[in-house]
Structure formats: C-alpha cells, structure tokens
Amino acid sequence: MPFVKSLLFWLLLSPGLLLPAIGWAQTCPVTPNPPTCTFEVIDVQSGTPVQRLCVGREVRFTPCSSRNPSFLYSYQVVPGNGVLPNPCGPDFVLSPVTYRPTQAGTVTIVENSQAAPGATPTIFFRVFEVSDSPAPAFTVAACAQGLVQVRVPGSPYTSYAVQIGSGAPVAAAPNAVVTYPVPAGATSVTVTGRYTDNTLCTNSATQPIVPLAPLASPTIQNITLQGTTVQLTTTALTAGYRYVVERETTAGVYQAVPSAVQNSATSLTVPSAQPGRYRLRAADDCTEELRTSAPLSTLTLTVAAAERRNQLTWQLPDNPASYELTRNGTPIAVALSPADRAYADTAVACGVQYSYRLTARYSSTVTSVSDMLPIRATATQPPATPRLFATFDLRNRVVLTANVARFPTTGQLTYLSDARTLVTTPNRTVRDSSLTRFGAGAAPCFQVRFVDDCGNRSADSAPFCPALLTAEQTDYRGSTIRLGWSVLRGVPAATPTDSLRYRLLVLNPDNTVLRSIPVSSRGAYIDVAPPTDQQQVRYRLEVTGAGLSAPSYSNIASVTRRVEAFVPTAFTPNGDGLNDVLEIKGRFLNTFRFTVVDRNGQEVFQSTNRSQTWDGRVRNAPPVPGSFVWRFEATDEAGQTVVQRGTVTILK
Template sequence: MPAKTLLSWLLLIFGMLLASNGQAQAQPCPVTPNAPACTFRAIDVATGTPSAKLCVGRAVRFEYCSNRDPALTYTYLVNNGSGVLPNPCGPFLPATTTYTPTAAGFVTVTENASSSRPGVLPTIYFITFQVYDSPAPAFTLAACAPGSVQVTLPSAPYDSYTVQIGTGAPVAAASGQVVTYPVPTGATSVTVVGRYNDNSLCTNSATQPLAQLAPLGPLAIQRVALSGTTTQLDVAPLTTGYRYTVERADASNVYQTVPAAVQTSTTSFTVPSTTPSRYRLRATDVCGNSFPPSAAVSTLSLAATPAERRNELSWQLFDNPVSYELTRDNTPLAAPLAPSARTYTDTSVACGVQYTYRLTARYAGGVSSVSDVVSVRATATQPPATPRLFATFDLRNRVQLTASVARFPATGQLTYLTGGRILAATTSRTLTDSTTTRFVPGTGPCYQARFVDDCANRSADSAPFCPAVLAAELADSRGSSVRLTWSGLRGAPTTDTLSYRLLVLDAGNAVLRSVSVSKQTTYLDLTPPDTQQQVRYRLEVRGGGLPGSSYSNIATATRRLEAYVPTAFTPNGDGLNDVLEVKGRFLKTFRFVIVDRNGQEVFRGTNRSQTWDGRVRNEPPVPGAFVWRFEAVDDAGQTVVQHGTVTILK
C-alpha cells in the first residue's frame, strides 16, 4: 500500500477513535478517497427499484452496490443540503431503516462501511440526491359554453402534465399553458397529472368538477337611446359568465369593437363619445368561442331649427322603422310619419315659446331607437291671430271673460278692454269684471281683447263681445205678473243659430222652470212663483259657435211685503176669534210687539205661529185698547214698518 494511502487510513481511524472517546473536538466525517464506481444506491420502497431522484413523502432505503464487500457492516446518515457531511460523524442508522424526505431540495447521504475484523479498514462515502416535491397539481378551470372547457396548468413544480376530461384519453400538456379542450358527452370532471422529465416516481394528480356555462341566451338590443354624446343600449337579459362587447359599424359598414363601451347592468350598456351609426352586441367565452352577433340597431339623431311660426325637424336614421312616435313637450303629436320620412314641420307653435321634441323609431319585435331631447324656441315676425273672446255673467252678476289665441294656449300677454278702457293686461286667459252695477238693456258692457306674443308681435283687437243684459219689473201693483226685457248677445261667430232661454230661479239660484224666448226681446211672466217675494230671472244664450252657454245678469223684481192685523178680537174661549195673529204675504221672520196704555210690553212674536190670547202677565184678558208695531226686512233688504191698535172685546 502506498505511504500516502496508508496515512489517510490512519488519520480516519484516529479521528473516529477520538470522536468515540470524546477526547477531541467533533469534526465532519472524513471521506474515503478513491471511491469505487458504485458505492451505494437509493431503493424506492414501494417499487423496489433504484431511484437517482428522491420524492417528498416517498420512502427509500439505502443499499450498497454488488461490487462491495458483503462482510462489512453498512450504516447511513442523511443531512439536508448538497455535500453536507455529518458533523459530528454519527450516529449512523442501519441499512434496513427507511428514509422519507419531507421537503424538496437536496440531501447528502453518508455511508459508513466498517468491520470488526483485524486489518479491515472502514470507509466513508457520500452521495447527494435531489429531492422533488409532488403536490397535487394546482390547476384552474374556466367555465366556457357547453362543449368546451379551459384549463390553466401551473408552471411549477412539474415539467409536464396530462389532462383527462371525464373518462376520455389523457392528453399531454406543457406546464404553464392555458389550453381549451372539447368536453365529451357525459363528462363531469377534469383530472390533471403532473410529471417530471427526469423522475417518473415523483408524480401526483388532482380532480375538479367540470365547470361549464349555461347555454347563451338570445342576443338582442331592445332600445337605443341618445343622451347628449352618450348612447344607452338596453338589451335582453344577458347570460352570466360570457364576455360581451359592443360593435359599431364604420363608414364602410364594417363592424369594429367599441373599447369604451361599458356594461352597466345585465340589461344595459353605455357608449360614451358616441357617433351616429349602427350598433350590435357580440358574446364570447374565455375559451375564445365567438357567437353570432345581435341584429344591428341604428341611432336616431334629431335636430330642430326655428322658422316663421313653425319649427323644422330633421333626423338621421340608417334603417327605416315600422313606425314613428314624435312628442312635443312630452305629449305625442298625431303626426303621420312614413317609415322613410326624415323631416317634419310643426306649425302648431307660438312665437317665443321654447319647445322640446323627442322622436322614437319603432321596429318589429318591440325594438326601438330614441333620439335625444332637442329644444328650440319658436320665432315669428308676423302679427299673431286675433284673440277670440267670450263673456258671460256669473251668479254674482260679475262678467267672466275668457280669451283664446290660436297657437298660444298660455304664453304672451292679453289686454282686456271695455268701452275703450283697459281693464287689465295679463297672461291669464280669464278675467273677472265686477265694475258693472247697473243692468239696462241696450247699454250693457261690451268687451274686446288684444294679444302681444313673446316676440312683441301685436294682434288686431277682437270684435266686441256684449253679453245679454236682462231687466225685470212688476207689471201690476201686487206683482201678479213680471215684465222682462233684454238686449241680445253680440259677438258670437254666427248669429242666425243663437237660441235664448229664460230661466226662472229660486232664492238659491236653482232653476225652477225655463221658457224658450229665442225670437223675442220681451216677455211677460204671468205666473211668477207665489212663494217668493223677490222673483229672479236669468237669460241663457246658446249656439252661434259659442264655446258654451253665455248667461245674462240675474234680474230681480221685488213684490211688496204685506202684514194684516185685525182691529179687535174676543178671547172669551168660544172658539171664535179667540187669539190675535199676524197675517199677510211673504212673511218669514219679523218682530211683532204689543204694548199697553202704560207703554209696557205685553206680547212679542217673531213668526206667524206665535199668537196672543189677550193675557197680560198670565192674568185673564181685560177689555181695552192696545198698540202694536210690526217690523221686518224684505227680500230686497228693505225695512218694512207698520203699526196700529187692537181692542180686546168681551
């Protein structure tokens, strides 16, 4: 044996002795030089086959090579790391003991071959093994439309994978790939197996339930609405899980994706910075499957410009609709628009008035395209139409005036006049005149109106409108008949169809009866109500193109209130003329007072049911004379006073 080799063996033996006796400081195991080609191997316990690579969680045992001396005793020690020798050198485990790696990386396995025979030198050899992890593959699935699934494979730790859909054949795939696979009928799971290129033992698998989307529902844009520079798309409810994009046709009618379109809900999208065009909706899934797009719907761009007493509307629309709906100030206009129409003239406008318009195009299947709201102020330089005036007396004998101006239902200013005098200047279409207090036929009030629109254009004055004026007077002293006279209404559009009706009223102005007096200007009422002191009449004028009934003032005729008191009565209990009572006509409430010769009040009554039996302070009647006084207020508001004497006889 060469001297150098002998020296190495001596040093090894000396070191081991020192370590075992604790007489020297611990040192790493000295490695025996000139190791043979095969020293020892790792044997996979499960398969009994040699393994150059170890696996986390997979047991191995260590076995010396066949070219080694079987008489030696072989023990092994494992240290984490590459080329890491035991320090101190021991204790070693018997070769029959298994080792299971717990973490990926490198381990250094040191072998101690020793013998108790004299002259046999021990050996120390080591081998570094790489340990591979073998976790279940952490792959992910993305749901696609029925018939395909997307699998995303992890990039570590395995070098390659196989993917099995259901019970189908496994398909090889590289790590880190995103792959779309067809789904066989009946498949419910996906299994992925991970493998290393240089280590067939370190493998593992994972299974996940198959994830797929519901079938795609119908794609349909139901409504396109413009709002400023934004387009709102209302769509049929979208199926969850798919990706949706809005496409817009360019000038060549080629559809391009609109990146700025935003889905705001499952039924709507907004497209900012919009341009007039056709829009459609497209759906894809994460597997890259693309589906037929929805039918395209055109935007509707509306413009409005003012002209002389009219507003001109025009719009841009790429496809003819089935019908249109045009609204002005949120009220539909009964405008018959042909599907091919692209303009409309609104002549029912008033100068100075701001109008808002919106146009809706309707297509088959309930699809619509709605323009933005546009506003325009009507203008004019020509005079507006002459106002149309109507007048009638109300139940308080005030004249109610109503004016209307074509095309101007509420704007502009009206000036009401009577006898050339201005009553009021107002925007109101109605006015009450309570200045007339005398009602004489033929001299009644007449009214006119003029109009100025919001562009300061002034109309002509309307023709005078004179409501009928009625007068009533008693035809005899007792008022058994009433004579009525009136002046006819002037200012109706036509006069040959006017009709007059005389109304007889009660005290509450309810109609008791009516008499047709169309071709008369006077009438004698021979049967006035006998229960009313003051009889009331009103004239109703109809027809002639009037917008409603025009009434005259209420005319009254007041008959005299009369009270009758006898000069004597005999309160002797014979049943004849035993009490004193007030009689007369039109008696309602009154004050009837009787005093004796000393001026002392002996009786007071306020209605006809109250009578005097001649008693004074509950004493029996005493013959003599008494003074009475009667006082009442009649229906005309006049105070009626009567007085006299009455004598009590035996």
C-alpha cells in the same frame, strides 16, 4: 459494535482531526477536479436517484459507487445556490444522512470526505432545486355542444395532464387553454401537474363540469340613444354565455364593440357609441358564435328652431311599422308614415323650451328610441290675434277668458275694458268686479292683446260686449216684472244655420234654474207670472250659438218686492168658532217678529211664525174687551228692515 459507536462518537467530537488543515472560522474550500460522480441523492420512498427535491419528501445522500468505500463521508445542506458552510465543519453529519425539504427554493448539498483521521479532506457540492407540489389551480368552463374548456395554470409544474371523466389523460402545456369533448356520463375534470426532471413531485385536483342551460335566442327589444350612449334592452339572456355587442360597418360587416358592458340579464350599455345597426352575438368559452339576434338600428334625432316652428329630422336605416313623437313627454297626435324622416311642429310658442323624443316601433315589443332633445322656439313675426270670451259669474263679476293659438300658457296678456287697461298678466282667465251699474247704456266692451316671450306683440282682439240685464216691477206689488237687456256683441260671424240664441232664466235662491223663457234679441220682456213664493225674483240672460265656445251669461238682475203683513182691527174670542183668534196674514212672511202690548206697555203676545195665533188671553186670564197695540218687524230678502204698527180690539 461498541467500538464502532465509540469511534463514530469520537470522530464527531473531533472535527479538528477530520479537518486538520481547514480550521473553524472560514468557508469550506472546494476541492478542484471533482470526480465524474461525487454523491447521489436518493428518494427514500422509491429508492431512486433524483435530480430535483420535493417539499415534504425525504431523501438520503450517498457517495457514488466509484468512490473509495474506506473514506469517511459527511454532508451538510445549506439554503441557496452554491452557498458553502461557514464556518466549515461543525454541522457536517456522517453518512448515511436523510433530509426532508420544508419549502421550495434552491439548496446546496456539501460533501466532506477524508481518507483517515487527520488527513486532508475533500469538499464537493451539488446544487438542487426544491419544488413544491400543490394541487393545480385550473379553471373549467362548460360549453354548448358537448364541449368543455380547461385553462391550465402556468406554474409551478412543467407539464400537465388533463383527464375528462374517466377518460385517458391528455398532455397539456402550462398556460394552455384547451377545449375537450365531454364523453357521455363525464361530470368532472382532473388535472395532474408534474416536473420534467422529477416525476415524484406531482399532485392533482378535480373540478365538476357544471353544464350550461340551453341557450335562448337573444332578442334586442329596445335600443335607446342617451347622449353618446346606446342602451340595449333585451329578452332575458341565458346565464353562463358571453354576449358580444356588434355594430355593422359601412362595408356591411358586423364588428364587436369592445366597450360594451352588460349591466344585467336584460340590459347592455355601449358608451361613446356610433349610430347604426347593432346586434347581439351569443358565445361560450369554446365557440365564438352560437346565435345572433336580429339587428336593430339607432334612431338619431335632430331639432332646429325656425320661424314659429320646430323642425325635426331623423336618421333611421330601416322603415318601422309606426312612429310615436312626444313633446315634453306627451304624445303629439300626428300621423307619421314609416318612410318619413322629417316633421315640422308648428304648435309651438316663441321663447318656450320644448323637449322631443321619437320612438320607432317595429312591433309591439321591439322599439328604437331617440335621445330626448331640447329646443327653444323662436319667431320674429307678430303672434296670432287672441280671441276673447266674456261672461258674468253668479257674483256679477265679468269673467274674461283669452285664447292664443300656439300659446296655451306663456307670454303676457293685457286685458282692456273700453280701451282702458284692466291688468297685464300671464293668466288666461281674469275677473273684473269694477262694474257696479247695470243699465243698458252701461254695457262695457272688452279686448285683449298678447306679447309672446320673444317680445312680439299681437293685434288687439275684437271687442266682446256681454249682455247686460235690467229688471223692474211694473206695479206697486210687483205682480209683473219688466226686463230689458243689451245685445251681446263680439261673437264670431253667425252662419245661416247658427245665430245667437237668447234665453231668460228665472233663478231659485240657490241659483238653480226655476224656469227658462226663450226670448229674442229685441231686448225687452214682461214676466206676467213671477214666482209668488219668492220676495226677491232673480233673472239671468243666457246667450249661445254663433260660434260661442260656451254660453255667455248676463249679470243677475233682481226685483225685491215688498213684505206685507195684514192684521185685523178686531176679533171676538167668544168660542163661537168665528174670528176667535188674532192671526197674521200677508206675503213673504219668512223672518219676522209680531208683538202685542196692552195699554200699560206690557207684552201680552209674541209670535215669529204664521201658525202662532192669539186667543186674547193675558197670562192665562180669560179675554177682556179692550184695545191693544201691535208691532210687526221683518227683514226682507234684500236685507232691509220692514216695520208696521197698528191696534187691535177685543170685542165680546
């Protein structure tokens, strides 16, 4: 044995003796006419010959049995296809040789054999594929009706076997998509990959079968056109299933719409959509059709401007239960029947842009909604003559309110007073404070004209002349007050059952009504019982009926009666209980100052309230007979200053 080891060591250190004719600096020359069997590659673990190497699985090289056993055999592995060692010699290893591949690819196994040291060697080689054996990367999709779909990968194996649960493996080709029944109790799928020319390179992987939730029938609740896009809103779609949007062709056949996109569990979008009937088909990875929804049709609305109207037409294959039409987002109170396909909106103003949307309701939860379409109304004919209403406010300003049919906010209004232009404005209400004289002959008449946004002008409205009220006291003290007024003109024509009604209103200082008096249109009335506690009595005339949209009020007419103070010429502060104090009497004594001074001009008494009286004392001294001067000053309700003077004498 020591001799054999020494010989082997000598041979390994003497490559020149093994390859005397080759040398070190060139590629190994291949010997022609190789034998039928040169050498074999044996799997170390199983002891079987292999034609394909496996990454990580050890093999050994051995000459075929037909070769001369007395020859010396050595081997070298070179990466690549048909790549020979260069230089030839230094890395050959005497048989037996083992090799463990580390990566997939192609290798060339080169054999060097020679009869004896110094003899000419033979060089033979074989090319082998080295294959990896990863776990198969397959996918599993559970389906309804007890099925499962398995998608087998295309590489690296040349064949696969699929096992459902503990069932028998079933062969499957690479890239195959196969549907299998799921036996009762099976919860996983195992896929094993193999190579046809080497069953030792194999591996498997297992994935669970996640069952699908029970499929809820899909329902389209709303279909809305948004430009060229159709938006579908549905009941909640069951997760794990595929949903296909289909459109009905002219032949009555439903075809899938490939561009449809599912946005969420309740929303799908169809870009560049065509009008028509749509439905939703539910499928899984095994079955193309499980359930379909009831179809729902798009609603295609068109709008065109005509003379003072916007003409709406729409296309809808099915009659709904009802319609809802909106203008500028607000529903229009119009009764459309299910069979209607057109509507003329006459409540439009020229030059104004409107937006329309139509909703077809099939039930409380199923609707089809059109796109929102804008249109600008047009006209060439004059607009309707506006109606004018006039009344006075509590500040005696004339308030003018214009109403133009079909034109609630647009266009320009020109308000006139006695044919004189007051203002041009888009406002439907204006106030005129230019009237300062309120006599019967000064009653103004107002008119208004309208120009729409297309430049069409209306006729002037009929004149509206609000009533004017006057008031004057009939005597010095104002015990009775005479009132007069002009008749209101310009109301709609009275009917036999509805004519103008006049009512005279007596006002409190806070403008609430103290008393109302029905009067006629004769224009005169005497108030014989004006309020006794008001210095200034204020009146207002209210006119109603005959088609007036609201009461029309006259100006507020007022009468300011005199403030009067009554001071006695003498009093006797002797304690007998008669005429012991000086007190002020009179009417309308609300805000005043009463002052008493002695003959030296010194103030001896002052009061601002009628309850304050003077007992004749001067700086707490007992009353002394004599004369005193008094002064009374007040501001009345009209803002005028009233001054009275006199003397008073203290008697014993």
